[in-house]
Amino acid sequence: MNKRISKVSPPANKTMAALIKSAPAPAAPSKANSSSSARKPKAARQAAPKPELNSAAIKRSLILLLPFSFFLFFGLFLIWERVSVNELAAGISQLEAQRLQLTEQNGKLRIQLEQLSGYGRIARIATQRLGLVAVPQQTILIDEE
Numbered sequence: 001m002n003k004r005i006s007k008v009s010p011p012a013n014k015t016m017a018a019l020i021k022s023a024p025a026p027a028a029p030s031k032a033n034s035s036s037s038a039r040k041p042k043a044a045r046q047a048a049p050k051p052e053l054n055s056a057a058i059k060r061s062l063i064l065l066l067p068f069s070f071f072l073f074f075g076l077f078l079i080w081e082r083v084s085v086n087e088l089a090a091g092i093s094q095l096e097a098q099r100l101q102l103t104e105q106n107g108k109l110r111i112q113l114e115q116l117s118g119y120g121r122i123a124r125i126a127t128q129r130l131g132l133v134a135v136p137q138q139t140i141l142i143d144e145e
Contacts, residue, residue: 115121126132
């Protein structure tokens with residue numbers, strides 16, 4: 001029987017002393033054991049068999065999984081909706097700024113149109129550039145018999 005020497009104070013009761021005496025000493029790993037375990041055949045290295053899931057375990061898993069997945073998808077939907085609303089709001093503000101700019105430009109163009117289509121400007125261009133002469137006004141009488 002191997003005795004373990006401990007540097008700790010003696011055990012408080014007899015059962016602890018018995019456990020310490022009966023416990024096997026930890027074996028130091030040797031190179032021979034580690035190399036032989038690495039070369040074991042596949043059949044010896046197989047993992048423990050997987051436990052089978054019964055219907056109660058599946059139901060319990062679904063009961064926990066369904067609310068979690070519902071809240072996960074609902075949360076993702078809310079995040080997507082928030083991002084979409086923010087993108088649309090940015091687009092709307094950009095379009096409103098563009099509309100104000102175009103309205104201002106339209107007003108300036110209307111003023112320019114009124115200035116260019118004035119009768120005084122047209123008469124001046126006709127006489128100066130084109131050499132047209134204004135016709136003297138004559139009174140024409142129509143006799144109805």
